[in-house]
Amino acid sequence: xxxxxNEIVMKHTPKEDVIKNALLVFLYGxxxxxxxxxxxxxxxxxxxxxxxxxxxxxILTLIIIASxxxxxxxxxxxxxxxxxxxxxxxxxxxxxxxxxxxxYRKEGLVLGIGANIFKLAGTVILYGIVSVYVFGIIRxxxxxx
Amino acid sequence: MDTxxxxxxxCGFVCMVSQLILDNTKLxxxxxxSLFVVIGAALDLAGxxxxxxxxxxxxxxxxxxxxxxxxxxxxxxxxxxxxxxGLALGIFNLTSAGISVAVVSAFILALLFKPKH
Numbered sequence: 298x299x300x301x302x303n304e305i306v307m308k309h310t311p312k313e314d315v316i317k318n319a320l321l322v323f324l325y326g327x328x329x330x331x332x333x334x335x336x337x338x339x340x341x342x343x344x345x346x347x348x349x350x351x352x353x354x355x356i357l358t359l360i361i362i363a364s365x366x367x368x369x370x371x372x373x374x375x376x377x378x379x380x381x382x383x384x385x386x387x388x389x390x391x392x393x394x395x396x397x398x399x400x401y402r403k404e405g406l407v408l409g410i411g412a413n414i415f416k417l418a419g420t421v422i423l424y425g426i427v428s429v430y431v432f433g434i435i436r437x438x439x440x441x442x
Numbered sequence: 443m444d445t446x447x448x449x450x451x452x453c454g455f456v457c458m459v460s461q462l463i464l465d466n467t468k469l470x471x472x473x474x475x476s477l478f479v480v481i482g483a484a485l486d487l488a489g490x491x492x493x494x495x496x497x498x499x500x501x502x503x504x505x506x507x508x509x510x511x512x513x514x515x516x517x518x519x520x521x522x523x524x525x526x527x528g529l530a531l532g533i534f535n536l537t538s539a540g541i542s543v544a545v546v547s548a549f550i551l552a553l554l555f556k557p558k559h
Contacts, residue, residue: 319465327454381458
């Protein structure tokens with residue numbers, strides 16, 4: 298009985314959706330990557346920045362755009378369509394912070410915004426820092442830098 | 443011109459891999475972003491990620507893997523000069539701009555806007 302049930306479930310689970318999703322996300326993510334390269338070149342040209350600093354300027358631009366779109370409520374609509382293409386780039390990081398800040402605003406400035414702003418973004422920072430210490434100490438001890 | 447193509451391919455590839463993980467496992471976006479930060483930090487070994495940035499330009503700077511790479515890159519720069527204490531001193535050297543701007547803009551926008559449901 299259970300085998301038969303599983304069989305039916307397997308038959309009706311959409312398979313192509315996963316592949317179609319992945320290809321769409323590839324396309325959208327790629328467009329975002331190419332657009333930010335275009336933006337980087339514009340910053341290099343307009344402000345005479347070196348490429349490294351222009352890269353930081355691109356990151357800041359995307360963070361501010363994503364935060365404003367989140368506050369306007371547009372970003373959530375976009376995420377439901379573009380999925381990972383907006384979560385994996387730095388826009389997802391900015392979105393998680395702004396949405397947490399907006400969500401907990403009503404609980405006060407300190408206990409609401411202050412206590413919850415890193416609620417979702419904290420995991421990225423936590424595992425980033427811990428992995429840096431682990432990899433860093435290993436690299437210093439074994440290959441010396 | 444090549445940089446545009448490589449930026450498209452790399453950024454698209456990273457997003458596609460994360461979408462495949464999200465669709466085929468029970469992991470949430472929080473798990474996937476944490477995983478990618480750790481992968482980015484690991485790829486700083488022997489300057490691998492620096493080479494990717496050289497070829498893919500902003501396409502490699504935008505994904506969250508770059509956050510892990512910048513964290514360990516800043517830390518190792520100072521650690522090479524000052525020893526192990528450099529890890530603690532330099533860890534936010536390159537990412538401070540991103541984090542501080544994200545915090546300030548989130549705070550200001552939370553004061554100005556109301557959440558929409």
